[in-house]
Amino acid sequence: MTRRxxxxxxxxxxxxxxxAAPSQAAPKRVVALEWDALENLVALGMKPVGAxxxxxxxxxxxxxxxxxxxxxxxxxxxSIERIAKLRPDLIVxxxxxxxxxxxxxxxxxxxxxxxxxxxxxxxGAHFNAMVRDFRVTANAVGRKSRGESVLRGMSSRFGSLRxxxxxxxxxxxxxxxxxxxxxxxxxxxxxxxSNSTAAEVVRRIGLRSAWSARPQRYGFxxxxxxxxxxxxxxxxAFVYPSVFSAQIRRFTRQNSYKRLAMVKKRRVRNLPxxxxxxxxxxxxxxxxxxLTAALT
Amino acid sequence: xxxxxxxFALAGLGLLVVAVVANVAQGQGGMSLSTVLDALLHNRDTLxxxxxxxxxxxxxxSGIVAGGALGAAAVxxxxxxxxxxxxxxxxxxxxxxxxxxxxxxxxxSLAPGAPTIAVAFVGVMFGAxxxxxxxxxxxxxxxxxxxxxxxxxxxxxxxxxxxxxLRETETSSLFLWGAGSxxxxxxxxxxxxxxxxxxxxxxxxxxxxxxxxxxxGESTAKALGLRTGMTRLLSGLAATLLTxxxxxxxxxxxFVGILSAAxxxxxxxxxxxxxxxxxxxxxxxxxxxxxxVGRLLFGLQTETPAGVICALIGAPVLILxxxxxxxxxxxxxxxxxxxxxxxxxxxxxxxxxxxxxxxxSLCIGELSVGPGEIVRSIFGRGEGLGSLVLELRAPRLCxxxxxxxxxxxxxxxxxxxxxxxxxxxxxxxxxxxASVAAFVVLLVVPAAPHGVLPLAAFAGGLAAxxxxxxxxxxxxxxxxxxxxxxxxxxxxxxxxxxxxxxNSQPAASVAITWLTGSTYAESWAELRLLAIPAAxxxxxxxLAVRRLDVLMLxxxxxxxxxxxxxxxxxxLLAIGAALxxxxxxxxxxxxxxxxxxxxxxxxxxxxxxxxxxxxxxxxGATLLAIADAVGRIAFAPTEVPSGLVVALIGAPxxxxxxxxxxxxxx
Numbered sequence: 030m031t032r033r034x035x036x037x038x039x040x041x042x043x044x045x046x047x048x049a050a051p052s053q054a055a056p057k058r059v060v061a062l063e064w065d066a067l068e069n070l071v072a073l074g075m076k077p078v079g080a081x082x083x084x085x086x087x088x089x090x091x092x093x094x095x096x097x098x099x100x101x102x103x104x105x106x107x108s109i110e111r112i113a114k115l116r117p118d119l120i121v122x123x124x125x126x127x128x129x130x131x132x133x134x135x136x137x138x139x140x141x142x143x144x145x146x147x148x149x150x151x152x153g154a155h156f157n158a159m160v161r162d163f164r165v166t167a168n169a170v171g172r173k174s175r176g177e178s179v180l181r182g183m184s185s186r187f188g189s190l191r192x193x194x195x196x197x198x199x200x201x202x203x204x205x206x207x208x209x210x211x212x213x214x215x216x217x218x219x220x221x222x223s224n225s226t227a228a229e230v231v232r233r234i235g236l237r238s239a240w241s242a243r244p245q246r247y248g249f250x251x252x253x254x255x256x257x258x259x260x261x262x263x264x265x266a267f268v269y270p271s272v273f274s275a276q277i278r279r280f281t282r283q284n285s286y287k288r289l290a291m292v293k294k295r296r297v298r299n300l301p302x303x304x305x306x307x308x309x310x311x312x313x314x315x316x317x318x319x320l321t322a323a324l325t
Numbered sequence: 326x327x328x329x330x331x332x333f334a335l336a337g338l339g340l341l342v343v344a345v346v347a348n349v350a351q352g353q354g355g356m357s358l359s360t361v362l363d364a365l366l367h368n369r370d371t372l373x374x375x376x377x378x379x380x381x382x383x384x385x386x387s388g389i390v391a392g393g394a395l396g397a398a399a400v401x402x403x404x405x406x407x408x409x410x411x412x413x414x415x416x417x418x419x420x421x422x423x424x425x426x427x428x429x430x431x432x433x434s435l436a437p438g439a440p441t442i443a444v445a446f447v448g449v450m451f452g453a454x455x456x457x458x459x460x461x462x463x464x465x466x467x468x469x470x471x472x473x474x475x476x477x478x479x480x481x482x483x484x485x486x487x488x489x490x491l492r493e494t495e496t497s498s499l500f501l502w503g504a505g506s507x508x509x510x511x512x513x514x515x516x517x518x519x520x521x522x523x524x525x526x527x528x529x530x531x532x533x534x535x536x537x538x539x540x541x542g543e544s545t546a547k548a549l550g551l552r553t554g555m556t557r558l559l560s561g562l563a564a565t566l567l568t569x570x571x572x573x574x575x576x577x578x579x580f581v582g583i584l585s586a587a588x589x590x591x592x593x594x595x596x597x598x599x600x601x602x603x604x605x606x607x608x609x610x611x612x613x614x615x616x617x618v619g620r621l622l623f624g625l626q627t628e629t630p631a632g633v634i635c636a637l638i639g640a641p642v643l644i645l646x647x648x649x650x651x652x653x654x655x656x657x658x659x660x661x662x663x664x665x666x667x668x669x670x671x672x673x674x675x676x677x678x679x680x681x682x683x684x685x686s687l688c689i690g691e692l693s694v695g696p697g698e699i700v701r702s703i704f705g706r707g708e709g710l711g712s713l714v715l716e717l718r719a720p721r722l723c724x725x726x727x728x729x730x731x732x733x734x735x736x737x738x739x740x741x742x743x744x745x746x747x748x749x750x751x752x753x754x755x756x757x758x759a760s761v762a763a764f765v766v767l768l769v770v771p772a773a774p775h776g777v778l779p780l781a782a783f784a785g786g787l788a789a790x791x792x793x794x795x796x797x798x799x800x801x802x803x804x805x806x807x808x809x810x811x812x813x814x815x816x817x818x819x820x821x822x823x824x825x826x827x828n829s830q831p832a833a834s835v836a837i838t839w840l841t842g843s844t845y846a847e848s849w850a851e852l853r854l855l856a857i858p859a860a861x862x863x864x865x866x867x868l869a870v871r872r873l874d875v876l877m878l879x880x881x882x883x884x885x886x887x888x889x890x891x892x893x894x895x896x897l898l899a900i901g902a903a904l905x906x907x908x909x910x911x912x913x914x915x916x917x918x919x920x921x922x923x924x925x926x927x928x929x930x931x932x933x934x935x936x937x938x939x940x941x942x943x944x945g946a947t948l949l950a951i952a953d954a955v956g957r958i959a960f961a962p963t964e965v966p967s968g969l970v971v972a973l974i975g976a977p978x979x980x981x982x983x984x985x986x987x988x989x990x991x
Contacts, residue, residue, distance in 0.1 A: 085493070085494060088494075089494060100962060101962050102961070102962035102963045102964055103490070103493075103963055103964065104493075104834070105490065105493075105834045105835060105838050106838065106843065106845045106846070106964035106966065107962065107964070108691065108957075108961055108962035108963070108964060109717050109845075109846055110690050110691035110692065110714055110717060110718075110957075110961075110962075111691050111961065111962040113691075113692075113713055113714060113717060114691055114692060124771060124772060125771045125832045125835060126835065128767070128775060128778065128835065129775075129845065129846050129847065129851070130845065130846035131775065132846075132848040132850060133717060133720075133846045133847075133848050134846075136713070136716060136717070136848075137713070144772065146771065146832070147772070148770065148772060208498075209498045210498045210501060211498060211499075211501055211502060211506075211508065212426065212430065212441055212498070212499060212502045213430075213438075213441070214440055214441035214442075214514050214573070215441070215501075215502055215506065215508055215509060215510060215514065216510050217498075217501050217506075217508055217628065219498075219828075219830075242626040242627070243624070243626045243627075245627065245828045246768070246769065246828065246829060247828060247829045247830060247832060249828060249830075250626055250627035250628075250828060251500075251501050251627050251628045251827060251828055252353050252627060252628060253353060253380060253508045253509075253510070253628065254376075254380055254510060255352045255353045255354040255376050255380050255381070256353035256354065258353075258354035258355065258356070258372060258373075258376065259353070259354060259355050261372070272433060272495050273498065275433070275438070276498070279510060280510060282511075283375075283379060283380070283510050283511050284375040284378075284379045284511065285372060285375035285376045285379050285380050287375075288370075288371065288372040288375050289372060290372075
């Protein structure tokens with residue numbers, strides 16, 4: 030089903046390209062309505078004219094931006110009029126954000142709809158979707174070869190990180206990736222399940238993703254400290270920006286937390302808060318690099 | 326204490342013990358029973374010992390504290406409002422707590438480092454003040470106060486949703502707490518909650534005698550030398566504190582209070598001390614039990630909030646209670662409206678305002694467009710960006726106008742058939758059912774074609790209303806019973822939506838936006854989708870204006886006038902529900918239009934439905950059109966969902982109208 034829809038989208042896209050070919054070549058004025066789309070465009074060497082929620086992007090995503098991008102409002106309900114004013118020739122938006130505004134956006138410019146959270150829950154489902162979305166974006170802006178080189182860069186970086194980890198005698202260790210999921214008074218964790226991008230990156234750099242609970246639609250399950258008992262023989266990596274530091278402090282102050290084998294053996298690491306786990310190939314590479322640096 | 330009361334109390338304690346044992350035996354750590362037992366009795370210093378002692382035990386105890394507090398709070402609230410349906414959630418207290426906690430999570434600098442209980446107390450106090458003002462002005466008609474409480478919850482919930490949308494990532498980690506979770510990270514919070522809870526409970530027992538006297542009636546109490554005002558005030562304060570403890574320890578949990586107080590009443594206690602003796606252990610048992618059931622049903626792989634299960638257990642019980650409710654009871658009519666006359670000039674003013682707002686909305690925005698450009702565009706001779714901008718603004722304005730009109734008419738029809746000026750599509754189950762269906766599409770199958778969402782929401786809304794009708798005993802039912810069953814279904818739907826949003830951060834804001842309702846980015850296709858049912862249903866409602874007049878009055882009178890009351894009520898309810906479901910399917914769960922537009926219309930058009938219906942339509946359309954324009958322009962480029970703007974206009978209007986006592990019991 031999902032594949033068929035993606036195929037349909039691609040087909041429509043190519044048809045659109047074929048029709049539009051004489052008047053417009055590769056799009057120059059692109060608007061990104063989700064952070065991964067913005068990051069991907071930048072990775073492809075584009076300078077997007079507009080993007081949604083730039084303040085949030087700068088807090089949570091570490092991929093640097095070229096100057097002077099117009100903020101078009103929230104990711105959920107970006108200002109259609111401001112987008113129209115930018116006179117874009119391509120708008121990139123994931124299908125979980127583009128419901129109602131899709132038809133309207135299409136009146137303004139060609140719209141590329143990505144599909145970052147496909148329904149299937151197999152290993153690496155979200156990672157594969159991320160790569161697919163990136164390729165589709167690269168094709169849409171006419172930078173196919175540049176896109177492939179970014180992907181190759183990511184893969185080869187994974188390879189060198191894998192080697193570095195093996196040299197540091199960390200090859201094959203079990204790692205759990207956690208983000209905050211509760212309140213300061215009742216802290217909880219979100220542990221990434223096997224279908225998430227984070228878990229796949231962990232696997233690709235030669236480690237094992239430890240949290241093996243039932244895969245969830247969006248790639249994580251919400252749990253308390255007790256769940257960590259099941260993965261305590263491995264390593265734990267927290268990813269959180271400073272707004273959540275009180276919650277994590279509270280979490281790590283618990284008696285039971287202090288008695289986990291991974292804590293006693295000092296196998297807990299903190300990754301910087303702007304390590305975006307729902308991003309594109311560059312975010313995935315940065316996550317892998319930071320995880321490796323923290324582990325070696 | 327009678328034997329029956331003692332028996333009930335012991336049964337509650339027994340269930341509590343079983344639930345606590347089962348609760349402590351459950352956990353995500355994969356520990357065997359013998360490990361747990363061993364950890365409990367011997368191994369203090371191991372990981373397992375710490376997990377059982379500092380995670381599992383406080384979890385069970387937090388259930389006891391929260392449930393007991395909610396049970397005691399309900400006993401107090403029922404006593405001071407003399408209303409069997411009063412409890413922390415139905416009166417809007419927990420919604421206040423949830424708003425405060427969400428605010429502090431989003432803007433940490435508001436109260437750096439403050440414990441959740443303290444933050445929750447401020448919010449609960451706010452909710453208590455709102456409902457207290459209403460209760461003081463209004464007396465004690467049960468359904469009325471509960472509907473008012475639900476309306477307050479709705480308004481506070483809209484504010485909470487606004488904060489969640491503005492601070493999407495900061496508040497996303499609150500979903501677990503917001504659904505009522507017992508997850509604890511040690512004793513600190515539970516201990517504080519238990520301490521406050523016990524102190525307040527003791528004080529409450531001290532108040533019990535005074536409450537016994539106070540509930541005998543104002544004059545008797547005075548004769549016995551009691552200051553009932555003071556007793557009520559202290560009881561209210563105690564209930565507020567107890568609710569804050571529950572919200573702080575376990576998040577907002579609904580229906581536990583009503584349930585445990587109902588069980589306490591079944592024990593036929595003499596006096597409030599005996600009531601507390603039953604309600605407190607039962608409240609505790611229900612919450613701990615719900616936690617066990619949730620984890621049995623949904624597994625241990627991810628947390629299942631106990632609050633969701635409480636709502637799902639509580640809703641059927643509330644429905645049963647509603648079915649037992651005797652018919653009769655005074656309808657809630659609009660006092661101001663009964664006095665209001667037909668005021669053509671005011672109506673003309675409203676219509677002019679609507680027209681002006683519509684034109685202004687087309688002209689103002691990121692790009693200003695002159696009226697001349699509008700005319701040129703309408704005749705297909707517009708050009709460039711101006712015409713494109715109009716092409717963007719016109720459809721959403723039209724959808725806002727039509728959806729507002731549909732919601733308002735739906736409110737008029739529902740209020741007349743349920744004979745309650747507080748009825749509205751958002752309180753009788755339509756909106757709740759539509760939300761559940763929409764959430765399933767948005768979060769579980771987001772790849773579904775875009776046309777599926779409105780259809781599913783429409784079907785969900787109608788299905789929920791159908792369920793309400795069937796459960797309430799369809800045509801023979803009393804309006805009060807309908808309203809109650811509607812509330813129960815609405816609350817159960819809210820529980821399901823909370824569960825769905827829990828593990829879906831990247832897509833959660835889609836769902837929250839839907840829940841607030843928005844006319845953002847509507848296109849002509851959506852207008853067509855709405856226009857088709859509206860073209861059938863609006864005339865159908867118009868043809869029924871006489872029946873609405875009669876239904877509003879009295880069933881017997883209606884029958885005497887030759888009206889088949891049951892049939893008329895069911896078919897009109899269906900029309901009202903379908904109107905709201907069509908609007909909500911296109912815009913999301915916009916609240917307050919259906920609730921308040923009819924009221925505002927009554928002020929200028931009086932109670933005659935022939936005039937009321939069209940005027941309400943105009944007011945509803947105007948309200949949503951203005952909200953759409955304000956939401957688009959005020960913080961550009963950040964869009965504020967129009968449903969939220971309506972709530973921000975509607976909530977103060979509601980408070981004002983309640984405060985002025987404009988609604989009275991006939």
